[in-house]
Amino acid sequence: MQVFREKEAIKKAIQNAKSEGKSIGLVPTMGALHEGHLSLVENAVKETDQVVVSIFVNPTQFNNPDDLEKYPRTPQKDLQLLEGQFENLWVFIPGANELYGDNILSENFDFDGLESVMEGKYRNGHFDGVGTVVKRLFEIIKPDKAFFGEKDFQQLQIIRKLIEKTGLPVDIVGCPILREESGLARSxxxxxxxxxxxxxxxxxxxxxxxxxxxxxxxxxxxxxxxxxxxxxxxxxxxxxxxxxxxxxxxxxxxxxxxxxxxxxxxxxxxxxxxxxxxxxxxx
The missing domain is CATH 3.30.1300.10 (Pantoate-beta-alanine ligase, C-terminal domain)
Structure with a gap:
């Protein structure tokens, strides 16, 4: 498993992999990894040659500063979990400045109304933040396929709309919700x-x-x-x-x-x- 913290380093590695004809899969996460994330990585491993897991708690998608502060951060545990389950993974763990530079702000997106209902109605600016970070990850990693869980179904549809609007050549793969024994969706x-x-x-x-x-x-x-x-x-x-x-x-x-x-x-x-x-x- 290789860990990258700088975007230029992972861009170079991906360029080399693509020159060898390898397909790239991306699993974007905010860390605190669990079985649900691992199931996304499993799907990515089956469908692409080189899988990148990104771990980044994105500040621009939190409308509640308290929620951002309390969001679980377990980077060492996350790396151990991934290393114990998979071979040849690449893990991208950028800091906010590495991803955004000095200007940690969201772009403004029009997702044809998908962003205004449900989560968007109760979390002002949330999907601008999601669209911004996912677009930046796509531009850096240039994945052939990106894997998202259906627990965040509205987000999944927003990402599909992002691809439609931007024309980025990424196939978006929705993966089934993984649940705890009680039925609670893993999160x-x-x-x-x-x-x-x-x-x-x-x-x-x-x-x-x-x-x-x-x-x-x-x-x-x-x-x-x-x-x-x-x-x-x-x-x-x-x-x-x-x-x-x-x-x-x-x-x-x-x-x-x-x-x-x-x-x-x-x-x-x-x-x-x-x-x-x-x-x-x-x-």
Whole structure:
């Protein structure tokens, strides 16, 4: 495993790999790695010749400074985890100045409205930050394929839109959500939950499974009201939003239409820890 901290060094290594005809896969992460990240790396290893894992807690995508400060950072543990699982990985761990220079600011993007709903509605400027860091990573690494988890499904669709808008030659691969035994979607933020609270937070996925069962016979408004009432009675979790949306446009639906695909999305707080999850409703 090779660790790179300077962009010029990894750019040179990638140029050499590409000159040998190797395909490049990128798994962008913010560290605090877990089994979900490892599953992305496994997919990348299967589909490309040389995999790069980036570890960078991106300051421009946090609208809450307290959330940025508390975000788990475990670089040595992350490197040990990767080294124990994979051979011949390249890991890119830049500092903020290495990635952004002296101007740590977001670009402004138009993602055709994908950025204004759900996460974008509650986290002002979040997807400008995501678009900025992902675009910079793509420009540095020049991957043939980049791998993202479906837990952040809205982000996945935003990245696909980024490719459409910029014309960057990257194939975006969405990978299934990996879950803990309780059903809780694996997330770096779970590290801040006690084992007892992790079990309580599994209520989010239990609710999504029930939503999927109801979706065949009940209206979106009925289901939304039902979910909100369930969370109002929950002693621990506080619902921020629940929406049923078109999988492609992410627009909230009023009624189901033949030929469209839908997903249900939840954001909820476990004390001060924000958790998100989603489920496909059509399969």
């Amino acid at each position: 770096s933020r779970n590290e801040r939950l006690s084992s007892q609270n992790r079990e309580k937070a599994a209520f989010i996925y239990e609710t999504l499974k029930d939503v999927k069962a109801l979706f065949g016979t009940k209206s979106a408004q009925y289901i939304t009201n039902w979910v909100e009432e369930r969370f109002e009675k929950h002693p621990f979790l506080k619902l921020e939003y629940f929406e049923i949306a078109d999988s492609r446009t992410l627009k909230k639906i009023n009624e189901k239409r033949k030929g469209s695909q839908y997903r249900a999305f939840i954001a909820a707080y476990a004390e001060d820890i924000r958790l998100i999850d989603n489920i496909a409703l059509d399969n």
